[in-house]
Amino acid sequence: MSRSDHDLQLFVDRLTARSVLTVEEQQAILALPTHRTELRAKQDFVHDGDEEVTHSSFIASGLVGRFGQTVTGARQITAFHIPGDMADLHSAVRPVGVGGLTALYDTTILHVPHAAIRRLAAHYPAVAEAFWRDCMLDAAILMQWVVNVGRRDARTRIAHILCEMSIRFGGDRQILLDYPFFATQDQLADAVALTNVHVNRSLKALRTEGLATFRHGAVEIHDWKKLAEVGEFDSAYLVADTAPERQKRLIGTA
Amino acid sequence: MSRSDHDLQLFVDRLTARSVLTVEEQQAILALPTHRTELRAKQDFVHDGDEEVTHSSFIASGLVGRFGQTVTGARQITAFHIPGDMADLHSAVRPVGVGGLTALYDTTILHVPHAAIRRLAAHYPAVAEAFWRDCMLDAAILMQWVVNVGRRDARTRIAHILCEMSIRFGGDRQILLDYPFFATQDQLADAVALTNVHVNRSLKALRTEGLATFRHGAVEIHDWKKLAEVGEFDSAYLVADTAPERQKRLIGTA
DNA sequence: CGTAGACTTGACCTGCGTCAACGTGTGTGG
DNA sequence: CCACACACGTTGACGCAGGTCAAGTCTACG
Numbered sequence: 001m002s003r004s005d006h007d008l009q010l011f012v013d014r015l016t017a018r019s020v021l022t023v024e025e026q027q028a029i030l031a032l033p034t035h036r037t038e039l040r041a042k043q044d045f046v047h048d049g050d051e052e053v054t055h056s057s058f059i060a061s062g063l064v065g066r067f068g069q070t071v072t073g074a075r076q077i078t079a080f081h082i083p084g085d086m087a088d089l090h091s092a093v094r095p096v097g098v099g100g101l102t103a104l105y106d107t108t109i110l111h112v113p114h115a116a117i118r119r120l121a122a123h124y125p126a127v128a129e130a131f132w133r134d135c136m137l138d139a140a141i142l143m144q145w146v147v148n149v150g151r152r153d154a155r156t157r158i159a160h161i162l163c164e165m166s167i168r169f170g171g172d173r174q175i176l177l178d179y180p181f182f183a184t185q186d187q188l189a190d191a192v193a194l195t196n197v198h199v200n201r202s203l204k205a206l207r208t209e210g211l212a213t214f215r216h217g218a219v220e221i222h223d224w225k226k227l228a229e230v231g232e233f234d235s236a237y238l239v240a241d242t243a244p245e246r247q248k249r250l251i252g253t254a
Numbered sequence: 255m256s257r258s259d260h261d262l263q264l265f266v267d268r269l270t271a272r273s274v275l276t277v278e279e280q281q282a283i284l285a286l287p288t289h290r291t292e293l294r295a296k297q298d299f300v301h302d303g304d305e306e307v308t309h310s311s312f313i314a315s316g317l318v319g320r321f322g323q324t325v326t327g328a329r330q331i332t333a334f335h336i337p338g339d340m341a342d343l344h345s346a347v348r349p350v351g352v353g354g355l356t357a358l359y360d361t362t363i364l365h366v367p368h369a370a371i372r373r374l375a376a377h378y379p380a381v382a383e384a385f386w387r388d389c390m391l392d393a394a395i396l397m398q399w400v401v402n403v404g405r406r407d408a409r410t411r412i413a414h415i416l417c418e419m420s421i422r423f424g425g426d427r428q429i430l431l432d433y434p435f436f437a438t439q440d441q442l443a444d445a446v447a448l449t450n451v452h453v454n455r456s457l458k459a460l461r462t463e464g465l466a467t468f469r470h471g472a473v474e475i476h477d478w479k480k481l482a483e484v485g486e487f488d489s490a491y492l493v494a495d496t497a498p499e500r501q502k503r504l505i506g507t508a
Numbered sequence: 509c510g511t512a513g514a515c516t517t518g519a520c521c522t523g524c525g526t527c528a529a530c531g532t533g534t535g536t537g538g
Numbered sequence: 539c540c541a542c543a544c545a546c547g548t549t550g551a552c553g554c555a556g557g558t559c560a561a562g563t564c565t566a567c568g
Binding site: 018049066068069070071074075076078090093094096097098099118119121122125128129131132133135136137138139140142143144145146147149150151152193232234236237238250 | 272303320322323324325328329330332344347348350351352353372373375376379382383385386387389390391392393394396397398399400401403404405406447486488490491492504
Binding site for chain 1: 514
């Protein structure tokens with residue numbers, strides 16, 4: 001099997017952007033058992049309030065959202081997950097209270113049993129460490145979302161998220177001025193805690209100001225500098241450590 | 255040294271509520287080197303945007319808030335940390351983009367060098383696992399905050415946080431109808447993303463409805479059932495696993 | 509070529525923010 | 539032991555960002 005056509009290669013790539021893993025460790029991850037599921041847009045596949053999850057969900061393609069909901073059924077998307085993400089890796093270690101997962105667009109998921117993930121983490125401490133670090137990146141993003149939703153106005157919030165996704169689609173390494181993003185305005189509204197109507201108006205503002213264009217399927221950034229300024233976006237919390245000596249490895253090799 | 259008067263005993267207690275640790279592992283945690291710091295209310299001790307943190311901060315007493323801020327200086331508190339919490343354990347594995355930490359009240363911190371934490375995690379994989387799981391609890395709380403701030407009205411938000419803190423002060427095991435909470439209304443406002451004025455009005459509503467009383471120093475819950483209902487609070491995401499067989503241990507005992 | 513999901517726009521409404529004044533408690537120095 | 543300063547809390551009057559409601563348009567696709 002070649003390096004690039006393996007299902008989980010994107011996951012390994014993601015992990016090794018921040019963690020040092022030996023070839024053996026990488027291959028052990030690639031050997032994880034998976035179960036492929038195809039989902040249509042708007043299909044929930046983990047329900048909010050599910051007692052206990054038994055699999056983690058790797059996104060092979062598409063777009064998924066983690067969400068919570070209020071008693072009236074209003075949704076708040078708490079994370080976007082893109083291809084390469086293990087959407088609920090954290091559930092392997094704490095399978096309760098994870099919130100729901102929904103396919104925001106046609107997506108294919110590779111389910112990985114928690115038992116296999118646990119076995120791997122037990123056998124290779126450095127892999128456990130990489131998993132932990134990966135979860136902490138999600139947590140850092142989440143922290144930014146709280147600030148975003150809590151203390152910024154509509155235009156700023158949206159600009160911030162467009163910047164975040166640009167870096168993330170760029171493999172946490174580069175700014176993409178043009179990236180595929182199959183969220184609807186309704187879904188974006190649920191992510192930034194606004195109504196679809198107000199999201200629409202704010203997007204129009206960003207467009208007419210020449211900052212960015214959002215449509216179902218793609219985002220184009222026309223002026224990164226201004227967009228980042230409007231969105232109060234500083235990528236420090238997000239980018240991968242490019243210098244190899246900063247890709248920490250706590251656990252010895254051998 | 256007796257079991258209960260050790261500085262870090264509260265931390266071990268917190269970890270063992272959800273993770274299985276051998277006596278040796280527990281003692282290794284207790285043996286972690288610490289540096290004590292006393293802080294007055296409103297003192298920041300980790301600044302938002304600090305390049306790289308080198309210590310984690312254990313709360314021995316007091317109250318601390320993690321926060322982010324907007325360019326205008328407005329703050330959003332993203333987490334309350336109470337005695338027993340290692341406020342930024344996650345920074346041991348990912349020391350960037352953590353946000354700031356501020357003492358919300360007079361508090362004493364025990365700083366633990368990341369190097370020591372890493373060495374411990376490297377030597378005892380089960381401890382690394384417990385750390386990871388502990389971080390994931392914080393992440394679960396954070397997710398709830400996004401929903402809270404994003405999609406709930408003022409009264410509901412506040413009720414939700416009062417419920418959350420009740421369980422947490424109860425050691426994640428029991429509901430405390432009366433607990434010490436030294437946040438001001440201003441600080442509470444920064445946590446629920448409202449103004450101090452509106453927090454004041456909402457607290458008054460909760461008080462006159464006979465649900466709960468908040469003052470600088472203590473919260474009293476007069477009607478847990480109704481408060482939880484108003485706050486849309488379901489403790490499932492928060493409580494410790496009481497059944498011992500559910501306190502997972504991924505990594506074998508040697 | 510009809511239907512449904514996504515997007516757009518306008519008119520009006522409201523929960524919360526803003527501003528400003530006043531109360532209240534508590535520690536501190538004269 | 540007073541006073542007075544400062545942090546915290548409370549209340550009222552008014553404004554506005556964003557919500558709500560409603561009526562479209564546009565596009566993809568069967």
